[in-house]
Amino acid sequence: MAARLGRFVELSAGERDMLRAMEAQPRSVPRGTVLRRERDLAGHSWILESGWAVSAINLPDGSRQITRVHLPGDMLGSPSIALERAGETLTTLTQATVCVLPNSVLTVLFEEHQRLAGLFLMLSQIERMVLGDRIAAIGRTDARARVAGILLDLINRLRLIDPATGNVLPLQLTQEDIGDATGLTAVHVNRMMRLLADEGMIERQPGIVRLTDEAGLVRASGYINRWSAPDTSWLPAPRS
């Protein structure tokens, strides 16, 4: 988390200590673990230290919608902070390490580490923007654009974590998962992946996608990277 936030501001010693305390007790969970289900009591969230996970909403008819794919350094379950009972189901896609964050940690942030609280708000706002982009993608673009878009989203977020990431995307999602995230069926995701490959935009190997024509993918999807250079000028000064 310190590494993640350190990209946006120069963290103070006190802030680093606080973040270290928040991440003091990591827990390892196997792939496919359901951290919590919709309607479970909330009251806490998590930091995903390593591994991939998804937030999903399960619909009455049995279908599901993945609302977010989580990468290392992400917060899990934060939209449910203001809810008594969770609104999303959280599932790990790989073996993962997580740290529990009781909501009381937030109180401490607001009282003693306002800049960290501000950073949390900043990340939430960027996420809202990204969710808006996704609504636009699902509501107004075709299947090819949506699949191209999720690939770009994932690789750009991986680059935030590790700038050494090239154009190779280690995909931890099944085509079913990609369908659940983009509002498509697995069958049609498969056809779109093949189409993008035929068009020379990607190369596929099991578990890996190489983005060979990123400009083309951007053109196809209208993707905008909302994570580059956020405005941090309004954040309060660190206290310690």
Add this chain to the structure above:
Amino acid sequence: MAARLGRFVELSAGERDMLRAMEAQPRSVPRGTVLRRERDLAGHSWILESGWAVSAINLPDGSRQITRVHLPGDMLGSPSIALERAGETLTTLTQATVCVLPNSVLTVLFEEHQRLAGLFLMLSQIERMVLGDRIAAIGRTDARARVAGILLDLINRLRLIDPATGNVLPLQLTQEDIGDATGLTAVHVNRMMRLLADEGMIERQPGIVRLTDEAGLVRASGYINRWSAPDTSWLPAPRS
């Protein structure tokens, strides 16, 4: 804004003063005003004091996606707080009154009115949840469910503002707008409205929809009201 936040916590005198200062200079704008366009310089947001507005993303092909319909008391443009340039176009649907909020106001909130900053974060998280619900609706439900869902969303949010709101929804959206918000065309929205009316769930008059079978609409849409009774226990204590 004080009325809105006062539903969640008992505001202190200092907090009320702060909110009053934030809303000291209302500006009246006519219907159809574009407050700002995508890619305009950001650096501020607004409070919508009265009237309706929409946030929308315009796509390269000319289509648009409404990401949010704003009612009195809402904040406008907050997802762009962390962006140098706005990510959404803000347009008024009716004559409206707005107050500009430079981002520097946020700094003051974090430094001197932490609970208000916390409330802002809380509202943002609820919104994220609502955006997730909308993604699920657009990605995984049919047109009838989406139209039923937006009607329920609007009337429930009006009830938050005015508990005396009955089952009559004064619709300030055209069918084109509803289509842009639900990822449908105006033509198909029209058919779905007619269908819901034929099913006895709504009654229509120009500019007005009466929700005559709300339980049926909820069943049809899977709508969940995320605004009822949020968890405020983690908010910091007020300072003054």
Add this chain to the structure above:
DNA sequence: CGGTAATTTGAAGAGCCTCAACTAGGGTGG
């Protein structure tokens, strides 16, 4: 190395879109 999960491909059908034309309302100017 066997069993299960994931991917791939085909064929047919459904839902929503596109195009088009017509109606109703509401404001504006002559």
Add this chain to the structure above:
DNA sequence: CCACCCTAGTTGAGGCTCTTCAAATTACCG
């Protein structure tokens, strides 16, 4: 005060994208 226009709503017909159903192939995990 009426004619006009422009916006919003309505309805029909046909077509396209994506889904559904089905089956075969490939990859993966214990």
